[in-house]
Amino acid sequence: MPEYFGRYGGQYVGEVLKPALVDLASAFAECRKDKKFLAEYKDLLTHYAGRPTPLLYAENLTRALGSAKIYIKLEGLANTGAHKINNALGQALLAKKMGKTAVIAETGAGQHGVAVAAACARLGLRCEIFMGAVDAARQQPNVFLIKQYGAAVNIVNDGTKTLKDAVNACLKRWSACYADAHYLIGSALGPYPYPDMVKFFQGVIGRELKQQIFQRERRLPDVLIACCGGGSNAIGMFAPFLKNKKTRLIAVEAGGAGNKPGQHASRICRNSPAGIIEGYKSRFVQTADGQAQPTRSISAGLDYIGIGPELAALADSGRIEFTLAKDAEVLRAYRCLARTEGLLFALESAHAAAAALKIIPQLPKNKIAVINMSGRGDKDIFITAPALYKKEWLEFLRQETERLCG
């Protein structure tokens, strides 16, 4: 069946959502081939999102590691600060073509929420973002940004009050409002056609990269490295290379603080079993009974129990290699890239950098490796500053609080 990737994927939803998914799948199938739609989408990517994003030759890091030639794809330079905008614009445009007037979306770290709110403002769609109460509390700057774009923020108090609970809240809401509203899922997961649709819109990362590297090196890269929560930036970067078996594809999961349950968000590296949660079959961080387990990562964007079904299938087949980076390694990589290349990686993307710092020194000099900087790290200042600059940051916050309460 087309909605499956190996043994994963599917449409595990109640009958009430079936018509919405059937409509969406057929609208997407039309639009992906429609020249007018694709031209409009490309126009938005060029003039609104700021694509193509640069492919930087990381000369300093290459010299420092003394092995393979390193390039970095600067997705973080896209409008709203991360690759999330590629998919948000694509799906929002699709929603408009389907005659929808509103968009609902979940967000964890808030990056997807920001991208969706911005895309909806640009395209004239009403927008409501669902966010777990725990996430909203620790990502207040993004809650603020979402509201600046005119979107409503709906705080979810169910369950662990994080991303998965926001997804559930969206599914519930969507079943009551799909006649007018599109549910804009932010990662390459959820019931079919979402995994395919998100891959299609994020595939622009890999397609651009392929052209850019070919112009510079006249050949394809040997290794691609991307971080992997739900996996939208990873599948987007890897998609055009899946058939080139010579290009190694490496996805980096959140190793969190340790190996024990509740300390990480790793589905593949920690052998989390298969399950059916939130409308799709994949591998999930869960108990033996199948209850979702708490996850942990320094980056809110990788702190999720599931992984896109196609990525799980590509892990099973061995086409994508999986590794993980722990919180401490991630912070080291974040600092290293800021100092060597002048690039402030988002903590999610810094997982890819952390793995690269371990993998690249083992590669021969004639190889070419590309790291995806899926987002930039300005947004993480409330996590990175307390971790790396605690005393001064505390003093600053104290002063600001005093001034505001004055």
Add this chain to the structure above:
Amino acid sequence: MRLMVHLVAGFPSRAGFAAAAGALRNGGAEILEIQIPFSDPSADGPAITLASESALRSGFRTVDIFDYIRIARGAGFERIMVMTYANIPFRYGVEKYIKDMRAAGVEGLITPDLPLEDTEGYYRLALRHGIAPVPVAVAGMLPARLKMLRPYKKIYVSLRTGITGADTVISAAVKKFLRGLSGAGYEIYGGFGINKAGQIKALSPLVHAVVVGSYFTRTVQKAASEKKDIYAAVKSALGKLTGS
């Protein structure tokens, strides 16, 4: 009128569940739908979601459902349905789940996120092992999907789009949908958000049993948090619905 009432296993406690089940049976409810708590209940409202979380926090394990089935039987329920989400039978083993439920004397199984396409073999295996798989239908299903209900006898109909709040307006379209299913020989369990006697009165002639879901979970929740007698609270809540 025939009622199918709903409780979450493990909520608010083993004894609290037993008290609620006893009150429901003694108050005349015929069928009990027991829900196995799941961490991500994507089709439930806030009351059942909270109850599920509470049961899981208290250490509920899937195998405990058989204890709760025994409690329900002890309370006098002869007709028991078990409801949960796909990941529970999937992790337990779909065929083992079906066999064990059959052995425990369960009449039917409701798993709303296992689709009619039956990719997990759940509907087929349930039929083979002599336990009713109870698909969840909705008014407005396309004819092609209505056809997929044919192998089954008992159908749960979610009426969320048909009943609007206090006024108990059952739209003509929903009435027609229910009559069509009954006419085709299905045994219909209908409900969603039922919390008033008037709604039950209006719905009863159209279905085999009216489903009362989160109403009792809310009652149990309130009684438990106010440290009131759960048996008395549930009995009185049921009385308000049935007018007795």
